Amino acid sequence: MSDLIQPSEEKELAAAVADANSAQTPIEVMGAGSKRAVGRPLQTATSLTTEKLTGITLYEPTELVLSARAGTPLAEIEETLAENDQHLAFEPVDLGPMLGQDAGLGTIGAVFAANLSGSRRIQVGAARDHLLGIRAVSGRGEVFKSGGRVMKNVTGYDLCRGIAGSWGTLAVMSEVTMKVLPRAQSTRTLLFVGLTDEVAIEAMCAAIGTPFEVSGMVHLHGEFAARLVDSDILRRPGPVTALRLENFEPSLDYRCARLTESLAAFGKPAELDDAVSRDFWSNVRRLSFLQGSTDPVWRISTAPTNGAKLVAALARRLECRVAYDWSGGLIWLQAAPSADAGAAEVGRVVAETGGYATLIRADANLRGSVNVFQQLNPGVMALTRKLKESFDPAGILNPGRMYSGV
Amino acid sequence: MTDLATLEPDAGVLDRRDVLIRGLRELVPEGSVIADEDGRRAFETDALTAYRQMPLAAVLPATTQQVSRVLKFCGENGVKVIARGAGTSLCGGALPLQDSIVLGVSKMNEVIDINFENRTARVQAGITNIDISNAVAPRGFFYAPDPSSQLACTLAGNLAMNSGGAHCLKYGVTTNNVLGLKIVLIDGEIIEIGGEELDAPGYDLLGLIIGSEGQFGVVTEATVRILRSAEGARPMLMGFNSSKAAGDCVSAIIGSGIIPVAIEFMDKPAIHVCEEFAKAGYPLDVEALLIIEVEGSEDEIEDLLSRIQEIARPFKPTGIRVSQSAAESAAIWLGRKSAFGAIGRISDYYCMDGVIPLGRLSEVLADIGKICARHKLRVANIFHAGDGNLHPLILYEANDPSQVERAEKCGAEVLELCVKVGGCLTGEHGVGVEKRELMLTQFTRVDLEHQMRIKTMFDPDWLLNPAKVFPLELRPS
The missing domain is CATH 3.30.70 (Alpha-Beta Plaits)
Structure with a gap:
């Protein structure tokens, strides 16, 4: 059993990392640990969790901004946003359930550390695109910040993006500030059954080339489709191609009709209403088809x-x-x-x-x-090693989780 | 402007100028090295014209291989390199040093490949911003980031500064719209990062390079995301009898769940100058004006604009005008996009680029007014209201040294105010030379050390666009 460090303040976090840095003791860094099983296995005697660094520190709905300590549960943030009809538009996928964990365990820090984005990525960008600011402790045990709480910021280098997706190997985030967006009033889904992969992708690429702002496009092989779509809708087993539209109701009527028209060559789709659509896409987000x-x-x-x-x-x-x-x-x-x-x-x-x-x-x-x-191409790999060394010269943060020696 | 502190030039490099120029001429086709005085003068400044410095020479390579040879040569000979797109930087990002060359990428301006299915375009970095959109427009697509200088500015410069534009409230800035890069490092190595896929493997080097102000390497190619244009778009004008009412109205619109594709704000002095220039039909009897643009089909536009007017009602807007034609829309945007030029016709100005939390808008505008009054200078405000990115234009007389000095002090105080209320020094123009000495108002030394180590990692001898971004005293010795 390894030692577990659970700082509840940034200062404690910095002190713990600084100690590990001077003792050159590697530590496993995590939020709630729901994605612990992703990456190369770590062999560390000490683990550090941000689970006790919690709380929303700023939320201004009219400025589309929210800040929270890194260990704040994603679920808590989404509930708070929902009270104002807002959400994290990049709808982070939940890797937990397919890794045998319960759904909804993840922390907000880990969402950005793993750059988890869901189906709406094609329309609104990835998790990293919504990260406005961070406070973090680098492997040197030093607290630093980058970005801020405003929508546009090119003051200095963009370390937010450097840290996003680095799986805790460069720094431990203590606080994150993100862009939040209004939720659409209503959702509808066009469902095509029986398209081959090739034709389905042709249909999806055609759909995204229309002006109707399709906000999700998945194509599931039959075995997966059967787990997400009721048999009375599916009628016959087969692959399913789903296209999501989100907007005000009157717009949805118009856009569904126009999109169906422009995709006529691919057949006539079934139309899922708001409730069924939301259910379908939340299953996609939890990767239900990969569970069990x-x-x-x-x-x-x-x-x-x-x-x-x-x-x-x-x-x-x-x-x-x-x-x-x-x-x-x-x-x-x-x-x-x-x-x-x-x-x-x-x-x-x-x-x-x-x-x-x-x-x-x-x-x-x-x-x-x-x-x-x-494996990365040699030029990118060389820069990767140097970046690791720049933030974490002793190599103590999640060593080797992404690449050997990084 | 007042004299700019700079690095002590490398006497060894200055002494060897002739030899170095001969060496550079062997690396690129004839005519690509500009060393005569008249030729070099074209490169002595950018859009921050107050600062000027003649470089050793300007080199205009036409291929990535040529860029690689030039950078390797400069790296080996300790010659500093200032990369330059179209020279439209407002923060001195392309200002040369006496012992530097300028490396211009403007010859590399081709579209290499367009893939509408994948929604990507691969282009050479010297292409102008507008030419990317022009290349994909026949199929109804566009490249989203749209800085005001988009007719002239290059993608290379946009990448260096992570440029935004009027429509980034909905579509994001440069870093949100780029998928891949080809970058040449100071040792001549050519590296490809990312590609057509939506996310690149490993660390987000792409995200680090974009916005690094030409200090990591020279980008010669990029794969950008292109988007399908909306069916239609239409702007609406709304006047208000106070900046506070206009600011509160913006908050109410966003709070209601509507994100217009653009919300631009002008104060009274700006409205008058722009109207005089563009004859856009801006109302002249209001204290503040919003240009609000929405997108969609005809019916959707009608619906959104009427929702917005309903939300705006409590703020007592006057002179509401919805554009009735494409020509009218173009005139409305012309007024806004040519605002800086229009003001430039009546006065010299110093353009700020601070960002503030939207909730502090009226208070900050009042304080900016007070700061400028204290320095006995006039100010016009034009900015992207949806994201709080202010562009106060401080008017001064460039031939009057006392005014020049006051304008600089006034600008610094305005930016310090932005930081104090929770904002930042620059939202889209970059730090360059202009704001480097203010960096410690926003960052700690430790913050900046984490940034400077990345500079050192890409460019150990600090040859690429040095003397920018960071306070000179903090540079590693």
Whole structure:
């Protein structure tokens, strides 16, 4: 059992990291630990959680800004926002449930540390695009800030984006400030059944090229689709392509009709109403289709028009089930268990088609033996090592979680 | 402006000027190195014209390979490099040093590839901002960040400063609209980061490079996100009898759940100058004017504008006017986009770029008025109200040294005020030379050390656009 440090103030956090830095003791950094099972396995005697650094410190709905200490539960922030009909527009995916944890455990700091974005990424940007400011403790044990609480800020380098997505390997965030946005009044979903991957992506790319602001586009293989859509809507089993529209009611009437018209070549879609739509997309956000299994899961990011080709190439060698998000540009691939979780095939195919892959679910042994985060080109890898050294010269924060020696 | 403190030039480099220029000429095609006095003069300043400095030479490479050769040569010879797009920086971002070359990227201005399915365009970095939108407009697409200087400014400069624009309330700034880069480092190494996919693997180097003011390397290509244009857009004008009423109205609109694609604010002095210039039909009898633009189909626009007018009612707007035609919309925007030029016709001005929390708007505008009055200078305010990005224009007479000095002091006090109320020194123009000495009002030394170490990591000898962004006294020795 490892030691657990639970600072409840930034000062304590800084002192703990400074101690670890001078003693050169590596520490595992986490929020609530719901994503502990992602990344290369760590071997540290000490863990540090921000779970006790909690509380919303600023919320100005008319300025679209909210600040919270890093350990504040995401669920608490979303409840507070909902009271004002606002939300985190990038709808962070919840990795917890597919990793065997309960839903909704994550902290706000971890959302940004892992740069978790959901289906609305295609319309509003990623988590990192909504991060306005941070306070953090670098591996040197020093408190620093970047950005602030205003919408536009180019004062100095943009360390917010540098720290977002770094999985706790550069600094431990103590407080984050983010842009929040109004929730749409209503939601509707157009559902196509039976499209092949290739045709579905063609449809999604066509939809996003219309002016109707489609805010979510997923295509699910039949096994996954059956878990998200009721059989009375689905009628016959098969893959499902779902397109989400969000707006004021009168706009939705208009936009659904126009979008259906412009996608006539792909068939006539079913239309999910507000309640059914919200349910569907919240299941997508929790990755419900990946739950209840321990089979390896890869997350592959690529250009949408490469998606179908990439999956077809993989399916020739690897038994797999697939869900596409982001208009085809994000692939959740659940592979049948194997000695390397399909790493060799995934690595080869992704290198050929372009994009990159991350192994999100696999047991610790596997995560220790294959590349969890895809290897970077040598130039980028060299900069990656230097950046790590700049923030964390003793290499104490989540050492090796992303790449060996980083 | 008053004399600018600068680094002691490297005498070794100055002495070897002829040799260095001969060396540079071997690396790029004939005519690409400009060393004569008249030619160099075109590069001695940017849009912050108060500061001028002739560089050793200007080099205008046409390919990434040529950029690589030039940077390697400069790295090996200890020659400082100021990268330059179109020279429209308002903060002296492209101001040369006496012992530097200027590396202009304007010859690299091609569109390389457009993919409408993936909504991406790969372009050379010297392309102008507007030419990206022009290239994709026939299919109904556009590139979202739209700085006022978009006709002239280059993507390279936008990347360096992380530029915004009037429509970033809805569409974000440069960093939110770029997916990949090709960057050349000071040792000549060419690195590709990101690509067509929506997020890049590993650390967010893309996010660090954008906004680094040309201090990390020279970007020669970028993959940007292009977006489908809305079916239509229409601006509406609303006048108010106080800045407070206008500011409160903006808060009420945003609080109601409507995010207009743009909300621009002008105060009385700005309205008068812009109306004189653009004949946009701005009301002249109001204290503050909002230009509010919404997008959608005809019916949606009608619906949104009537919702906004309903929300605005308690703030007693006057002179409400909804644009009735494309020509009228263009005139309304022309007035706003040419505001700086219009004011430039009547006076020299010093353009500020501070950002404040919107809730403090009326109080800050009142205080800016007081600061300027104390320095006996006039001020006109024009800004992006939706995001609190202020552009006070402090009017002064450039030939009067006392006014110049007062304008500088006045500007610094205005920016300090922005920081004091919870905002920042610059929202979209960048720090450059102009605001570097004010950085410690917003940041601690430790904050800046975390930033400067990244500079050192990319550029160990601080050759790329040095003497910008950070207070000179903080530079590592």
